[in-house]
Amino acid sequence: MPIIDTHCHYNLEPLYSGDPFCFNIKEGDEVLQMKWQDHWQNAQQNGVAKSIIVGPGLKSSQKAIEIAATDENLFASVGIHPERANKIIDIDQAIQELEKMATNKKVVAIGETGLDYFYLKADEGNEIEIIKLRQKELFIGQIKLANKLNLPLILHVRDHDDGAYLETLDLIEKHWQFENALIFHCVSGPIAYIEKALALKKSYFGFDGNITFKKSDSIREIFAMVQKADSKKILLETDAPYLAPEPHRGRICQPMMISETANYLEKNLSANLTEIYQNSLDAFKL
Numbered sequence: 207m208p209i210i211d212t213h214c215h216y217n218l219e220p221l222y223s224g225d226p227f228c229f230n231i232k233e234g235d236e237v238l239q240m241k242w243q244d245h246w247q248n249a250q251q252n253g254v255a256k257s258i259i260v261g262p263g264l265k266s267s268q269k270a271i272e273i274a275a276t277d278e279n280l281f282a283s284v285g286i287h288p289e290r291a292n293k294i295i296d297i298d299q300a301i302q303e304l305e306k307m308a309t310n311k312k313v314v315a316i317g318e319t320g321l322d323y324f325y326l327k328a329d330e331g332n333e334i335e336i337i338k339l340r341q342k343e344l345f346i347g348q349i350k351l352a353n354k355l356n357l358p359l360i361l362h363v364r365d366h367d368d369g370a371y372l373e374t375l376d377l378i379e380k381h382w383q384f385e386n387a388l389i390f391h392c393v394s395g396p397i398a399y400i401e402k403a404l405a406l407k408k409s410y411f412g413f414d415g416n417i418t419f420k421k422s423d424s425i426r427e428i429f430a431m432v433q434k435a436d437s438k439k440i441l442l443e444t445d446a447p448y449l450a451p452e453p454h455r456g457r458i459c460q461p462m463m464i465s466e467t468a469n470y471l472e473k474n475l476s477a478n479l480t481e482i483y484q485n486s487l488d489a490f491k492l
């Protein structure tokens with residue numbers, strides 16, 4: 207069964223050129239001998255029919271477009287990850303740059319964007335509130351951009367408690383037009399949040415390799431909830447180079463590993479891969 211990887215980072219190291227970048231891996235590791243073209247080829251040999259390359263920043267969004275231009279089965283999403291909020295000097299200008307990029311025909315979505323309070327530490331004091339405000343401003347800018355360009359929106363939300371999840375829903379309800387798909391990428395969060403997200407028009411839920419981890423009962427529970435409520439809302443992603451599925455946990459996630467996550471979902475959670483393929487085409491209008 208063909209697979210669509212709806213969230214992959216061929217545009218990030220070490221997938222892009224084999225540079226270990228921030229990963230703690232041995233210089234001789236075979237994954238570093240490969241470039242994005244090799245990873246794409248391996249992914250295709252493992253059943254990946256199409257892939258969406260997601261930009262967490264301006265430069266990586268540009269790279270996503272350049273990669274997508276090389277193959278009719280590769281697409282790009284342009285956006286700025288919430289963790290970059292503090293590095294963006296002029297948010298309005300950054301949104302304008304995203305808008306220019308999004309005119310490219312291979313751009314099928316805006317994101318990844320959202321709120322991520324996971325690594326905000328108490329010792330940052332007053333800084334935390336400023337960072338949260340900047341994240342919100344950057345998020346609202348991208349919600350409005352997706353509305354304006356009539357594109358789906360890819361959400362990245364993460365927190366230790368309900369905070370970022372509830373604030374995300376609040377901002378979505380205030381600013382999003384619900385004309386296009388709203389993708390809860392690498393979905394996590396409290397049950398009440400998932401229930402509300404499920405009730406939203408055109409919401410979709412992306413599941414990644416971390417659903418195979420022993421301690422991921424909460425993600426498997428979310429999967430079961432989505433499956434029961436509306437299995438047409440399920441999407442499959444790698445988030446490569448992050449979140450390698452078992453038994454590769456802790457290593458670089460290679461895009462081809464999505465076939466292992468797909469097998470796991472089919473065997474253990476009765477996922478319908480044919481339907482998931484169709485869901486991906488529908489969500490991103492591919």
Ligand SMILES: [Zn+2]
Pocket residue numbers: 213215260318445
């Ligand atoms: Zn991502």
